[in-house]
Amino acid sequence: MSTMTIGGSDLDASWFLILGAILFIIGATGVLVRRNPLVILICIELMLNAVNLTLLVFSRQLQNIEGQLFALMSMTVAAAEAVVGLAILVDIFHVREVEDVDELSEMKG
């Protein structure tokens, strides 16, 4: 029952899920590999978007609207996260230039 009839042709839900997995993993790679705090925030946005895609796929496959509502909620959370994260970064950039997140380790115990 994983096929969905869209516009007269049958698409498999697992194609969308695998695409979501690939995007999520590229985002995770970015968070692990990149050094710039701004780019790390961008990669987190990418991961959130990949999860949104899977929510919408299951919503469509079960023909249940609740997945779409949850995707809207997670967009709200992502927007709030971007705003607060960027505000913190702007505050840090006021003090000094940061090229590497590992420089921000003063609060280490």
Next chain:
Amino acid sequence: MAIAIFFVAALMAVLGAVGVVAFRQPIRSVLSLVVVMVALSILFLLLTAQFVFVVQIIVYAGAVMVLFLFVIALFGPARELARTQLRFQSWLSGVFVLVLLGLIWSMVQGIQYRQPDKGTDLAFFGTVQSIAVELFTRYLYPFELTSILLLVAAIGAIYLSRKKIDDL
């Protein structure tokens, strides 16, 4: 037709995502992310999520990305250092990512799909009306909670970016 649209949009999304990680300048990463957002919004439309499609374009590709561009424009394109300070980091993250990919792959293969819910009108599914009916009746309480979340985020952003007393 839908299959062709899916594969074109999927290719766009994957190439954009690779661009986000691979470009050295943050401004190019942000513009690649806009490509990913637009490609994903096409997929949302394919999944009959019209309202989420519009919100994706307006909120993500519009508002959030402009916010990122503003911060980059204000603080200059900080170029990335080629070398990392932690040894083995890229090697270890490669292993971690491969394990994660295998895990998610096996999970996708093992999904047991439930029968679709009965009595859903697909012509009505995902429209503004169908979302509003659920959002303002059954899910009114979580909806109001998100407004509090946005208020908290706005207050936090204003507090963090205020002018300090000793700057005056």
